[in-house]
Amino acid sequence: MRFLFPEFLFALLVTAVPLIIHLFNFRRIKRVYFSNVSFLKDIEQKSSAARKVKRLLLLALRMLALVFLVFAFARPYIPSAEKGHSSSGINAVSIYIDNSYSMELLNKEGTLLDEARRRAGEIASAYGVNDRFQLLTNDFEGRHQRLLDYEEFLSAVGEVKVSSMSRTLEEVTARQAEALSQERGAVRTAYLISDFQQNLFPARPLNISDDTEYRLVKLAPPAQTNISVDSAWFISPVHKAGESERLVVRLKNNSDQESQNVSIALTIDKQQKAIGSLSLPARTSRTDTLLFSGMQEGWRQGELRINDHPLTFDDTFFFSFLVRKAVSLLVINTAAPAPYIDAVYASDPFFHVSSTDAGSVNYSGLSAFPLIILNGTEKMTEGLAGQLKEYVENGGSLFVFPSVEPDLSGLNILTRILGTDYAEAISSQETRVSNVNYRHPVFRGVFDKQPNNPDLPLARKYILYGRSGRTAGEPVMSLPGRRTFLGDYRVGKGTVLLSAVSLSEESANLVRHSFFVPLMYQSAFLSLRDRPLFFTVGKNEYFDTDRINLAGNQSLKLKNETIEIIPDARPSVAGTRVFIADQVRQAGQYRLLKADSLLGYVSFNDNRAESDLSYVSGAGITGMFAGKKVKVFEPASTPLKNSIKAANNGVQLWKLCLILILVFLAAEILLLRFYGRKD
Known part of the structure; x- marks a missing residue:
């Protein structure tokens, strides 16, 4: 047992007062005269012994009453195993309220967020007037990084609302540690109030500070079903005006109950284009393909919707895409122009092919072409190779058809700078392609089944490549002995397709083969790396777009019906990189504007991690803080204030002292009134 105010124990000296009164009876003896006392002698002896016992009992009761009165002022307590309170210093208390979408669920106390706000107030009321508090939510607002007094804290708690942001425990505890470090010398305690979904926890145990005690308040969410629109993607990476589209939709059942015939509605530019239906077993994902057509050139806004309650934030999925009228390709000739490239693309007006000589390349305009076809490598220079590498590293696609001439220096300049396999020699031994990688994207959708x-x-005259070890290539087509006929190499953000043959019939029959047309078409389609269909709120910090030229007083804007954001735009070799950081907090369709000119649409969806209603048990939570000072509260409907006080100061005994004082005083009264009386 310990005392909060041990200085009061000096008052125990007061207990000497009844003892002194007992030892020195100051009452004056009164003589009573009797004519004959011989008959009273025996009675007097018996009454004297009874009075002595009575006085001793009264002395004990009075001294005990005084002792426990002193104890009550000294505030005795039995300390708990976790010490979270200082009797001499200030407490610095950080309280995190999980305000993610899952906290909108209803239980007996209202919404989980309502209960979390109330629990935060109970925690704060368990501390003293001089203690300081930090409020933290998923929004990570700057104003929540300072410590508040009790009244300011309660006011801030009342303003907490549901947020689209989602954080992990690692992020939350790091933010709490940063705020608590401001109060030096204080006892630091961090509270986390949440339903503790599985997505809140990192894959490995948390590395937290030993000088902060962590207390987790686990709320009790109700059992609910939840279906979410998890993702969507197109079968084809290219969207042509007037052609049909196939959109794959993935729904996810995040609960332990099967869901039958979940309807899906697809709208494009607010016009319904397709509907579908899926049945989902418990804890599974299923996909459906929706067909639609009639798209016009330009940016299109898409929306997928299902009907599912009570969680509705994940019932809508936004996406946007660009329908193109044409695409521009560039052919750089370091050898004689090859008519086969023009012949392949001339049949489709979707492709616009430009040709230039190696010495006349406009380096600043390379980023305007998603695909560059290099015809020959005879006149390759360090400067051109360096520009091509920069182009590829920033997302461009380069298709290299080398010159099969004895001098391989030009080709090796290019392969050395790109980091691909290098040219060892030229072979004139006629051989046929022995293996085709039909799983490669260039053959996706070309064959109904593998032939x-x-x-x-x-191949009649071709390059023998050796492994460079710098960039591992994926074989698209191979010659016997695992020699490369066509290899795919990732360089930075882009792709290099490196052929072993040239664009001549003397080198190979590829230019007249049935594989040539789909190979060139697919490589052009795959080079169209459009902006992603969608981004995730609070997760994506930037996106790339085509080059945007801004005057000195101009800026970009992301705007929807209610929000206007001014992002930071920085030029890059591939175009313009637009930084949004955490400015976007609401899902939906946003217009990317330069002044009043529409540059495109950007779609944002809420983080689907909140859709999974899987929760971690109290034991599982403690396991993530292995070896640290952690206490888990599962208060249900009981007040949390007393539990916090008990955790801070142990079991408080001052109330028991007051009860005992009253008991001793009552016993004294009864003793004086009834002890020793005769009937």
């Missing part, structure tokens, strides 16, 4: 014993291209 048996197909007629494969024949």
